[in-house]
Amino acid sequence: MDTLAHSNSAAMSQASTGVGAPLLVATNVSKSFGGVLAVNNVSFELKAGEVHGLVGANGAGKSTFTRILAGAEIADAGTIRRDGRDIAPATPREGRLEGIAAIYQELSLVPERSALSNVFIGNLLHKGPFLDISAMRKRYAEINAWMGVNIPPHAVARSLSIADQQMLEIMRAMQGRNAVLVMDEPSAPLGPKERAKLHALIAQLAGMGTGIIFISHDLDEVLTHCDRVSVMRDAQLIDTRPASEWSKASLVTAMLGQASVAEGTVRSHYGSDVLSADNVSVTGRVFNASFSVQAGEILGIAGLVGAGRTELLCALAGAEPRASGRVKVEGKTHSLPASLQQAISSGIALVPEDRKRHGLILSRSSLSNITLPNLKTLSRFSFLKRSKQRQSGESLSQAVGFSPSRITAVSGKLSGGNQQKLVIGKWLYRRPRVFLLDEPTRGVDVGAKHEIYHAIRQIANDGAAIILVSSDLDEVVTNADRILVLARGRIVGELDRAEASVERILKLVFGVTGEQASE
Structure with missing residues (x-):
């Protein structure tokens, strides 16, 4: 431009x-x-x-x-x-x-600020002593068009997807020349x-x-x-x-300083259905999704940003008020959970996409975070038993590859990989039957990724059902036992382990038929 x-x-x-x-x-x-x-x-x-x-x-x-x-x-x-x-x-x-x-x-x-305000924070444009709103809007539109995005300048930042929020960060750096x-x-x-x-x-x-x-x-x-x-x-x-x-x-x-850790073995035999979703919808985002996941199985959900992947997980976890449909967990059919607490009581745990905002209390220690869902069972007469909490925290830490020696560290000071291990590990004590993992390795280094993959596979081997969402399609193909492909809010295909590949996922996403693919 x-x-x-x-x-x-x-x-x-x-x-x-x-x-x-x-x-x-x-x-x-x-x-x-x-x-x-x-x-x-x-x-x-x-x-x-x-x-x-x-x-x-x-x-x-x-x-x-x-x-x-x-x-x-x-x-x-x-x-x-x-x-x-x-x-x-x-x-x-x-x-x-x-x-x-x-x-x-x-x-x-x-x-709470608009997209326009966020882009120009720290570098406001002036005309004399006054803000030049017109110039900022013009500049915003130029960058928006050049980057090929379409984020309304008045949109409130918190209402945007994580991907669009990241685009705002890039736009802020771009406008500074x-x-x-x-x-x-x-x-x-x-x-x-x-x-x-x-x-x-x-x-x-x-x-x-x-x-x-x-x-x-x-x-x-x-x-x-x-x-x-x-x-x-x-x-x-x-x-x-x-x-x-x-x-x-x-x-x-x-x-x-050493060769990479080998990835876990993919299972080929599973138990009975742990969770079955029936016509799950989220107004304007997900349409009549029906599927099941079995004990010991890692079910991948693949698709592009905006396909409805996160909304589908939130619906199953009781975190999406616009959701409708029914779900069967351990043979019991009922409406979708109305709250996160109701989902947890049903045996469904969500590991959210944004670990800092929704997964951890950053000012608290690693021990506080990894034992947070379990305080009731670690207490007696409303008094927390510190020794029991420490013992539980160290055991959970080891299960997800988090060093017990760092259990007293403030979680906000940890690397992304260690933070993610805490978010996953805090649910292990309750032994949920279904784990919903939304972008579990986003921003995590190679070594920590392999440790998280190992922990996920171990959770499945222990009999839980796992639904894995990731924007990294290679990650889904490598770690999932079966893959549902989501496009424009609808399930457009299913791939088993033997036939799954990034290419096949993208062909399903974009609606490429066999004849078109060979042209």
Whole structure:
């Protein structure tokens, strides 16, 4: 889009030395928190027009390092040079003034504000002493069109899907006309269609001279869309190579210091039906979904963002007031649960998409969170038995691969993978018959993913029925025993383990017939 390309002339001029010239150089950067090294003597170079992948397990130091570059953290030692000048941004605002913006893994929107307000927070446009609302609306429309999204400027942020909220985060960084853009897991909440738009956008930005630091746990994405890839492990930068010189296997080995953990064995025999859904609908989003899931089975639900996957899980969990239909659990048929508590009493537990907002109390300890649903059974005469709580918490932690030594840590300070383990683990004590898992590995590193996959398979092996929703279609194909394909709120197909593939899922989603596929 010509108007937007012109508006990015600042990035172009700052990269005037040409694509490939050093744009941002960090030398011997270190940062400690409470005596623990989070970033240890890291040196890193970003070139103009380059998409530079930065990968590593959770806790490797990636986010802390990039927060230092953007001014959200202050380094203890080391230097940062931008276009040959020493800089030391002490706040994100100072970082933006240096042309460095960041899109972090965790959303930072103001939920009650409009989409327009969120995009221009911290960078309002003025006409003299007054806000220039007209100019902001025009700029918003330009970015909206260029990114290929259609988010109304008046829409309240909390009413939007996670994918649209992530697009707002990207729009906020885009409107600032920055020469350096840090993207921390920008595609994690996006479906295939939205990811394709994001990748096209990244390519356009790089073509205009913007240097992009791209953090992702999707190694296929990193290898496909990045020019160079750097690996961090244990707070250090281990290696940097052109993307063509890396493979998924070599990246995993560099990240973990060892070969990746093998995935769990898929079962072929299950028990009887644990849950049967009959004509489950959610006004305007899900239409007459009927299916069943058996004891010990992992049922995957695949589809694009907006297909109705989350709404379907929420309907089964009593968290969707617009839902109708009936459900049978353990042979007992009744209306859909009217509340989360009613669903839990029926043996249905939901692990929600947004672990921070809906899965954890971030200010409380890991122990408090993982034992929260079980306080009644861990108490006597309304007094909590601390020793029993600790014993229960450590046992649940071990079951999901969470280190009991971190049981007293504040959950809000944990990595995404450890937080997700707590959200899953807190239900194990109650032994629900049905687990509803919505994006259980979003924003989780490779090592933690395998631990979560192992925990999920163990839960199934213990006899529970699992319904797994994920925007990562490879994840669904790899871990599900059977897959329902959802498109535009309707079940459009079912694939068993032997016939499932990403290609077949997408053909069902887009309605591609056998004849069309062979053309």
